[in-house]
Amino acid sequence: MNDYTKMKKEEFEPLYFKTFKHFIPKPLTYGLEIKPGWYNLVWDLTETIDRYLKNNDKKATVILDQVKEKFGGLRYYYHLEGEPKKDTFKMIWGMNWLAESQSFNICQECGLRGELDKNERWYKTLCPKHKKLSSAVKT
Numbered sequence: 001m002n003d004y005t006k007m008k009k010e011e012f013e014p015l016y017f018k019t020f021k022h023f024i025p026k027p028l029t030y031g032l033e034i035k036p037g038w039y040n041l042v043w044d045l046t047e048t049i050d051r052y053l054k055n056n057d058k059k060a061t062v063i064l065d066q067v068k069e070k071f072g073g074l075r076y077y078y079h080l081e082g083e084p085k086k087d088t089f090k091m092i093w094g095m096n097w098l099a100e101s102q103s104f105n106i107c108q109e110c111g112l113r114g115e116l117d118k119n120e121r122w123y124k125t126l127c128p129k130h131k132k133l134s135s136a137v138k139t
């Protein structure tokens with residue numbers, strides 16, 4: 001498996017959009033609104049959904065609406081087009097639920113193991129190093 005967390009946004013986004021262009025018929029308004037720490041997670045989720053549809057439901061298409069971070073967790077918004085089977089809704093919902101749950105244990109900055117850091121200013125999922133770095137920034 002490739003490690004995409006080492007890539008810059010300018011490198012990762014074009015690769016992701018090109019590889020999964022059938023998921024993204026029109027460009028996402030703000031691109032991927034996540035940090036590199038979750039690039040592997042989002043890549044794997046998209047690839048898993050893609051593979052599932054190719055093997056089980058060729059009449060369904062997933063259209064990606066938005067990918068972002070909210071309250072320290074991944075949000076992967078999509079809708080289905082075509083003629084999806086009933087099971088497809090459930091299966092993709094489950095894959096998405098799993099990835100969103102996993103995001104709470106993955107540092108959003110670097111991809112190492114992290115945990116949710118909550119304070120009065122933010123909710124972020126961070127490893128110890130990035131937790132220290134971001135609490136050093138006083139705004």
Ligand SMILES: [Zn+2]
Binds near residue numbers: 107108109111129
């Ligand atoms: Zn980190």
